[in-house]
Amino acid sequence: MAVYTDITEDELSAFLADYDVGTLMSYRGIAEGVENSNFMLHTTGGQFILTLYEKRVDRNDLPFFLGLMQHLAERGVSCPLPIARNDGELLGELSGRPAAMISFLEGMWPRKPEPWHCRETGKAIAEMHIAGEGFALTRRNALSVDSWRPLWEKSVGRVGELDAALSGEIPEHLDFLETNWPTSLPTGVIHADAFQDNVFFLENSFSGLIDFYFACNDFLAYDVAILLNAWCFEKDGSYNVTKGMALLAGYQSVRPLSASEIEALPILARGAALRFFLTRLYDWLMTPPGAMVTKKDPIEYLRKLRFHARVKTAAEYGLQG
Template sequence: MAVYTDITDEELAGLLADFDLGQPLAFKGIAEGVENSNFLLETETGRYILTVYEKRVKADDLPYFLGLMQWLARRGYPCPTPIADRSGEALKTLRGKPCVIVSFLSGLSARRPTAALCREAGEGLAWLHLAGEGFSMTRPNDLGQAAWALLFSRLKDQAEALKPGLAATLEADLAKFSAGWPTGLPGGTIHADYFPDNVFFQSQRFAGTIDFYFACTDAYAYDVAVALNAWCFEPDGSFNITAARQLVAGYESRRPLTEAERAALPILAHGAAMRFFLTRLHDWGATPAGALVRPKDPLEYERKLAVHRSSPDLVLFGAPA
């Protein structure tokens, strides 16, 4: 939830002068996306979202993200489509910051997804993986397993302060990932942040995916593991096996998992919990008092880490037999 950049009427008019979108009819900051400022923009030709990229998104990565959305949209995947200006350029600048106008995607995200919506979400994720095939650009997962040890080394004291003894426990987790992280799994373009916030539904059916700003090249099953953590835990910290079964069943209705992928799910889910724990812990300490964004509680993911640590087979019980 964030609008970091205020746009004046003159700045908006100047931007729109490069496009064939007609006069602006409405313009409202919206509470969507944590990393960027987003505005609902209505013009004579339709509705759009204007995204202004704040400093956390690397400008060098933007051609990858925009290229991916264009690729997916051209292949019929429901996602925001970057709109090119008259000279064919989608990546623009506003107040010295990169920005883009994308098509408006209808749909509502689920605040408390049901098992039925988990199935829909799983299907939408497999569709994303299939639609991404053939996309020629790649981007390493800079928040992947190889990055966690360094990230942890900078946050060790904060982790210990959060819960005495936690630093040593996390070090044991990291050693396990180092020794046994699966390689050679089927992969390609993954979303890497497939959370309920980023998935839209209409009339209880999957309607589209937004926020591709963590997308990267990695194992498909890692994306499934991220989604299992994000969609299938109850607010009380328990893992909802029904929801997990449905998510995987929905996924497999479009793209069956290989035996190797299925066998890798426990460690992938454990690792995916580490990734979100570490970045949340970082944001928790780094957010200045008075910021307009409330950082997410790292303890939510500390509890998920504990679940995967103590019951590594839990996510397997979620998969169909």
């Protein structure tokens, strides 16, 4: 979440007139993440999240994102729901941007995740994978392996601002992943961005998943690989196998991984680390000064990428059995 587009109180009040949510009491920007402009709203009807979809989000994808939240909620997944306008539409427009009102989900994301957080997150993502079956809309993963080299090429001219040696190292990872990326693993709807700040807990129990704006159709095990990257490394860059063991056990308690998924997990995890390194690198270099956004350090994912390149089997991640 972030704020790229500012809004005035008059603009917001006029926008809210098309919703049955009461009158505006207060609002503030949410300065986390890198994709859209987000605001916390307090109205006489309750608390809501207002999202303005910025230029990096294709408006044609919005029915998928909003429809997916409805589909998952109907099947028991705890997640926010889009609020319909008075005319029944889920999308409006504010400050020249497509905009949606989303229900507020109680909870907090864990600043210092423990193994039990990892277990519950793995379980929640597996439940989401199963609940996503039958969703009528599809969306290809625009940030999968075929997008990584073009993304690198947009940043390579300035990568010396971070580390000049990367101009030789990153193409080697790209070559390996493009050659060895799996082609026939089980697929479905994945979250693709279930980082700690997108998984909420309340009173020591799982509360829900938020931020489905990277959701897409891809290998289900790729979502697991993203979780390993997001949840199982410590601040010093070391991999915590206890957390990995808990996360994988939680996932497999709902949806056991196939033999082919287990075999592919080191490659998928390496690819996930490269994907987040490249998008963080691009944002680090290209985000304009003064934007109300938290830029995330790409070096964190460079270290993870190097770790995964040394992993031989999924057992090194803590997979049991």
